[in-house]
Amino acid sequence: xxxxxxxxxxxxxxxxxxxxxxxxxxxxxxxxxxxxxxxxxxxxxxxxxxxxxxxxxxxxxxxxxxxxxxxxxxxxxxxxxxxxxxxxxxxxxxxxxxxxxxxxxxxxxxxxxxxxxxxxxxxxxxxxxxxxxxxxxxxxxxxxxxxxxxxxxxxxxxxxxxxxxxxxxxxxxxxxxxxxxxxxxxxxxxxxxxxxxx
Numbered sequence: 001x002x003x004x005x006x007x008x009x010x011x012x013x014x015x016x017x018x019x020x021x022x023x024x025x026x027x028x029x030x031x032x033x034x035x036x037x038x039x040x041x042x043x044x045x046x047x048x049x050x051x052x053x054x055x056x057x058x059x060x061x062x063x064x065x066x067x068x069x070x071x072x073x074x075x076x077x078x079x080x081x082x083x084x085x086x087x088x089x090x091x092x093x094x095x096x097x098x099x100x101x102x103x104x105x106x107x108x109x110x111x112x113x114x115x116x117x118x119x120x121x122x123x124x125x126x127x128x129x130x131x132x133x134x135x136x137x138x139x140x141x142x143x144x145x146x147x148x149x150x151x152x153x154x155x156x157x158x159x160x161x162x163x164x165x166x167x168x169x170x171x172x173x174x175x176x177x178x179x180x181x182x183x184x185x186x187x188x189x190x191x192x193x194x195x196x197x198x
Contacts, residue, residue: 014168015176021167022177025148029164030181034188036141036162037115041189045113046078048140050102050131054175055119055145056083062117062182070186074194080109082131102131112139118160121174123150132159145181147174 049059059081066079082105092101116135118128123146132142144160166177
């Protein structure tokens with residue numbers, strides 16, 4: 001059995017391996033997402049996030065970076081996490097089932113100018129898939145943040161335009177890659193708006 005220091009070193013090594021592979025695995029998708037998100041925001045759209053558990057926390061974190069700021073002073077950028085309204089989540093779960101809690105909010109609040117990001121490390125969370133399906137019907141750009149094996153399911157590929165598949169099948173490493181990718185997204189979109197004085 002490894003001692004604590006060895007476990008720390010192994011975890012950091014595994015993290016570094018995952019993030020080192022991130023550019024090759026996701027760089028092109030991330031670049032496209034940056035460009036499409038900037039375009040959506042300039043067209044009056046918004047970026048919407050949702051997920052479960054740790055991914056719900058990531059959704060809230062990233063939405064906040066857009067609305068408030070990442071590192072620079074600029075105008076607020078339209079973003080929302082569909083994980084924060086306890087009344088909408090519990091009413092939707094009670095009336096339509098937990099699978100519908102994100103789809104219902106998407107139907108009410110999203111349109112074709114929006115970017116809708118579902119976060120699911122497995123790629124198979126039923127409510128995330130349903131939320132993306134609802135967004136696809138509305139003509140929004142649909143994006144799945146998932147893990148290495150999460151992009152393999154036909155269900156996911158039927159519902160999304162872009163798949164950012166973190167290069168790991170360990171939940172913690174996938175979440176770490178998602179946060180890094182989300183910060184890159186925030187940084188580059190914010191830079192574009194700062195550059196033109198907005």
